Amino acid sequence: MAAKAVKGSKTNREVVLGFLEEAESWQLLSNQFPSKVGGRPAWLSLVDLPTVSELQCEKCKLPTVFLLQVYAPVTEYDRCFHRTLFVFCCKTPACYTRNDNKCFKVFRCQLPRKNDFYPFDPPSDEKPDFLVEDHQVLGSGLKLCQLCGCLGQKACSRCHTVTYCSKEHQTIDWKHRHKKECSNEGSQSSEQFNSFLFSEWELVTEPEELPAKDEDLHECHGLDQESMSCVNNGLEDSDLESMAHHETQDTKVFQKFKKRIAIEPQQVLRYCKEGSPLWVSAEHVPREEDVPECPCGAKRLFEFQIMPQLLNHLKVDRTDASIDWGTVAVYTCADSCDRGTKYSAEFIWKQDFSGDQAV
Numbered sequence: 001m002a003a004k005a006v007k008g009s010k011t012n013r014e015v016v017l018g019f020l021e022e023a024e025s026w027q028l029l030s031n032q033f034p035s036k037v038g039g040r041p042a043w044l045s046l047v048d049l050p051t052v053s054e055l056q057c058e059k060c061k062l063p064t065v066f067l068l069q070v071y072a073p074v075t076e077y078d079r080c081f082h083r084t085l086f087v088f089c090c091k092t093p094a095c096y097t098r099n100d101n102k103c104f105k106v107f108r109c110q111l112p113r114k115n116d117f118y119p120f121d122p123p124s125d126e127k128p129d130f131l132v133e134d135h136q137v138l139g140s141g142l143k144l145c146q147l148c149g150c151l152g153q154k155a156c157s158r159c160h161t162v163t164y165c166s167k168e169h170q171t172i173d174w175k176h177r178h179k180k181e182c183s184n185e186g187s188q189s190s191e192q193f194n195s196f197l198f199s200e201w202e203l204v205t206e207p208e209e210l211p212a213k214d215e216d217l218h219e220c221h222g223l224d225q226e227s228m229s230c231v232n233n234g235l236e237d238s239d240l241e242s243m244a245h246h247e248t249q250d251t252k253v254f255q256k257f258k259k260r261i262a263i264e265p266q267q268v269l270r271y272c273k274e275g276s277p278l279w280v281s282a283e284h285v286p287r288e289e290d291v292p293e294c295p296c297g298a299k300r301l302f303e304f305q306i307m308p309q310l311l312n313h314l315k316v317d318r319t320d321a322s323i324d325w326g327t328v329a330v331y332t333c334a335d336s337c338d339r340g341t342k343y344s345a346e347f348i349w350k351q352d353f354s355g356d357q358a359v
Contacts, residue, residue, distance in 0.1 A: 005071050005073050006018070006072045014208075015270055016206070016208065016272070017206055017267040017269070018035070018070075018203045018204070018205050018267065018269030018271065019204055019206070019268065020037060020201040021201065021204050022201065023201070024127065027202065028200065032123050033123070034069070035205070036068065037198065037199075037201045037268070037313070038068070038198035041086055044082060044111060045341040045342070045343065046117050046138045048342045049151040050345075051151060052150075052153075052166055054345065055088055055105055057103050058103070059092075059095040059103055060090060062090065063148065064089055065196070065197065066148065068269075068306070069085060069087070069203075072273070077336060079336070080110045081112050081113040082115070083109070084109055084110075086108075087105070087328075088105040088107075089103055089105075089323065091316075092323075093323055099351060101348045101349055101350040105348075106345070106346045107344060107346065108332055108343070109342075109344070111341070135149060145166075145169055146173055147164060147197075152165050153165070154167065156178065172196060173196075176196075199314065199315060203268070203269065208270075211263075253280070253281055254281060256278075257278055261309075270305050270307065271304040272303075273304075274334075277327065277329040279351060281326065281351060281352070282354075283351075284351050290349070298333050299334045300331040300347050301331060302329060304330050305327050307327060308326055308327065324352070326351045328350050328351075329350075331346060332347075
């Protein structure tokens with residue numbers, strides 16, 4: 001249905017939609033350069049992984065967990081022959097306060113075609129005859145957290161075999177799995193079901209196709225003045241007019257959002273490098289100065305957004321609380337600056353639904 005690499009046209013700001021499909025585990029490994037949701041990260045560079053402190057939620061200080069990655073090379077730069085964006089999020093529902101992005105992390109990693117980790121030629125589409133998959137050690141020798149697949153430098157004090165990124169993840173894994181493994185009461189296989197991670201899917205893409213005659217979907221029109229009948233409860237006319245205008249604008253934006261996604265209701269991601277997000281509300285839309293520049297000095301520009309439909313696949317619903325968002329927009333360095341094998345932190349903007357909105 002689509003190529004693995006997510007590519008947007010710079011000339012017409014083509015929007016590429018992401019959908020979830022089942023895939024065999026070998027198709028989602030690092031050497032296949034996947035775009036995917038859930039499971040463990042399929043790291044691109046096998047050195048210089050993000051540290052525990054870089055991956056911490058800024059609110060609860062617990063480690064975030066891998067949410068998704070998008071393989072998006074920039075063909076005009078050799079340094080970006082391979083390029084993947086990694087998104088992590090907190091699993092603590094209380095951290096998802098309104099329009100607050102502190103529970104998310106995003107990193108960019110890129111490599112030239114000739115690098116220390118992967119063959120020069122593209123990977124085969126055929127399943128390899130011999131496959132060794134190790135969730136605990138990368139090919140570079142770096143050890144990973146048995147629970148989440150991030151950098152793991154804290155070893156079990158009893159067996160000294162498995163490693164973890166943090167005390168918190170060691171505690172979770174001990175209760176649910178490693179206590180039996182460590183005492184040889186259970187299997188040592190890393191293939192056991194890991195309920196801490198999000199369900200794993202391949203993220204496949206296809207260009208968005210819009211009805212040719214529906215102008216509302218292709219461009220954003222100005223808002224018409226609407227006459228409103230209301231009771232003046234001590235408010236000035238100018239205040240009432242401002243409130244009415246804002247309510248009308250917010251409704252317009254949300255209706256446009258619903259109409260646009262209704263064409264492909266299963267979309268979980270929208271990619272449009274250097275384009276514009278599809279906002280769910282007129283509230284909390286970033287101004288240019290709200291998006292910080294990259295440390296290299298270049299501007300950060302919009303690249304893709306995560307849609308609320310993804311929540312339906314993450315199995316995070318709880319009776320008391322749940323992680324939640326309206327949309328999550330990712331902004332990246334306009335120059336895709338060269339950081340070698342390092343993972344560069346980029347910027348996320350979280351926007352929630354306003355009022356009683358619902359998709």
